[in-house]
Amino acid sequence: MKFIDEAVIEVRAGKGGPGARHFRREKFVPLGGPDGGNGGRGGSVILRADSNVHTLLDFKFQAVWEAKSGEAGQGSRKDGRAGEDVVITLPVGTQVFAYDLENKDQGDLVVDLDVEGREFVLAKGGRGGKGNAFFKTSTNQAPEHTQPGEAGEEGAFQLSLKLVADVGLVGFPNAGKSTLISRISAARPKIADYPFTTLVPNLGVVQAKGGRSFVVADIPGLIEGASEGKGLGIRFLKHVERTKIIAHLLDLTQLMENGEEADLEVLFDTINRELRNFSEEVSAREQIVVLTKVDSVSSEERVEHFRQRFVARGLTVHVISSVTGAGIEELIEIFARRVFPMA
Numbered sequence: 508m509k510f511i512d513e514a515v516i517e518v519r520a521g522k523g524g525p526g527a528r529h530f531r532r533e534k535f536v537p538l539g540g541p542d543g544g545n546g547g548r549g550g551s552v553i554l555r556a557d558s559n560v561h562t563l564l565d566f567k568f569q570a571v572w573e574a575k576s577g578e579a580g581q582g583s584r585k586d587g588r589a590g591e592d593v594v595i596t597l598p599v600g601t602q603v604f605a606y607d608l609e610n611k612d613q614g615d616l617v618v619d620l621d622v623e624g625r626e627f628v629l630a631k632g633g634r635g636g637k638g639n640a641f642f643k644t645s646t647n648q649a650p651e652h653t654q655p656g657e658a659g660e661e662g663a664f665q666l667s668l669k670l671v672a673d674v675g676l677v678g679f680p681n682a683g684k685s686t687l688i689s690r691i692s693a694a695r696p697k698i699a700d701y702p703f704t705t706l707v708p709n710l711g712v713v714q715a716k717g718g719r720s721f722v723v724a725d726i727p728g729l730i731e732g733a734s735e736g737k738g739l740g741i742r743f744l745k746h747v748e749r750t751k752i753i754a755h756l757l758d759l760t761q762l763m764e765n766g767e768e769a770d771l772e773v774l775f776d777t778i779n780r781e782l783r784n785f786s787e788e789v790s791a792r793e794q795i796v797v798l799t800k801v802d803s804v805s806s807e808e809r810v811e812h813f814r815q816r817f818v819a820r821g822l823t824v825h826v827i828s829s830v831t832g833a834g835i836e837e838l839i840e841i842f843a844r845r846v847f848p849m850a
C-alpha cells in the first residue's frame with residue numbers, strides 16, 4: 508500500500524430541500540388550509556478518524572466529496588427526506604487545514620483528528636426551507652410564502668497526516684532503525700545494507716512488561732543537508748512532531764568515505780542540525796542515544812568511548828544489537844518508562 512501523507516480535497520454539503528406551497532384540497536371544502544411541508548436538510552460532509560486507514564492515498568483518486576441535497580417538502584404537511592451524509596474516514600493523526608485552491612495556500616488548522624473515532628462536521632448541510640403551512644397565523648390563514656432550502660457549506664481543505672507515535676526512531680540511513688522496529692514489534696519493513704531502504708515511515712506497536720504498549724515510528728534516514736532537500740529530505744520529520752521521545756540511532760560500525768571509523772559525536776551533531784532546521788521544538792525533545800550493531804563492532808573500547816562521551820553530554824545512552832538481541836529488553840524498558848512515567 509502506498510503511503511501518502513498530504514492531500515487536498517474539496518467538499519460540498521447538500522442543499523436543503525425547498526418548502527412546499529400547497530393547499531389542502533378536499534371535496535366540499537372550497538378553501539382548504541395551507542399544508543405545504545418543509546424541505547429536508549441537506550447531507551453534511553463528516554470526517555471520522557479510523558485506525559484501519561493508514562494513508563491519504565484514496566484522496567489522490569477522489570478529491571471531490573459531495574453530500575446529497577434534501578428533498579422538497581410536499582402537500583399534506585409531508586416533510587422532504589433529508590439528504591444522506593457523506594462520511595470520510597481518515598487515518599488517526601490527520602490534521603485538516605483550510606486551503607486556498609487558487610493560491611495553493613494552506614490556511615488555519617480546522618481540526619486535528621488525533622483520536623480514534625473522533626468525528627467532525629467539515630461541511631454542514633443546508634437547512635430545508637419551510638413550507639407554507641409553517642407560515643399560517645391567525646391573521647394570515649392562507650400564506651403563499653415558502654422558503655427555498657439553504658445552501659450547504661463548501662470549501663477546500665488540505666489534509667496532512669502526522670503519525671501518532673510515542674517514540675520516533677531517527678538516524679542516518681543504515682543505522683539499523685528498521686531492523687530495530689522489526690525486532691521489537693510486529694512491523695516488518697524492508698531491511699537492507701544500502702541507504703534509503705525505508706522510503707516511508709513505518710509504525711510498530713511494542714508490548715512492554717506490565718501491559719504497557721506503545722507505538723514506535725521508523726522514520727526514513729536523514730543525511731547532512733536533508734533540511735535543504737538532500738536524500739529524502741526532512742518532510743517525514745513531521746511524523747516525529749508528536750512523539751514523546753526521539754531515539755537517535757548511531758551505527759557503531761559506521762565508516763567514513765576514507766574507510767576510517769566514523770566519529771559518532773560528529774554524526775549525532777549532524778543529524779541534530781537537520782532536526783533543528785526542521786523545528787526547534789522537535790530538536791528540543793528528549794533524545795535517547797542508541798548505539799547499534801554492537802555485535803560487529805571493532806573493539807569494546809570504541810563502545811565505551813562513545814558511551815562515555817554521550818553520558819558526559821548529559822544524554823541517556825544505550826547499546827544494542829538487533830541481531831543478537833543484546834540490550835533490546837532494556838531499551839524497551841527505557842522507552843516504556845518515559846511513555847508511562849506514572850506506571
Ligand SMILES: Nc1nc2c(ncn2[C@@H]2O[C@H](COP(=O)(O)OP(=O)(O)OP(=O)(O)O)[C@@H](O)[C@H]2O)c(=O)[nH]1
Pocket residue numbers: 678679680681682683684685686687697698699700701702703704705706726727728729799800801802803827828829830831
Ligand atoms: N550486525 C548487525 N547488523 C545490523 C544490525 N541492525 C541492522 N543491521 C544491518 O544494517 C543494515 C541496515 O539496516 P536497516 O535496519 O535497514 O537500517 P535503516 O536505519 O532502517 O536504514 P534506512 O532505511 O536506509 O534509513 C542491514 O544490512 C541490517 O541487516 C545489528 O544489530 N547488527
Ligand SMILES: [Mg+2]
Pocket residue numbers: 684685686696697698704705
Ligand atoms: Mg530502514
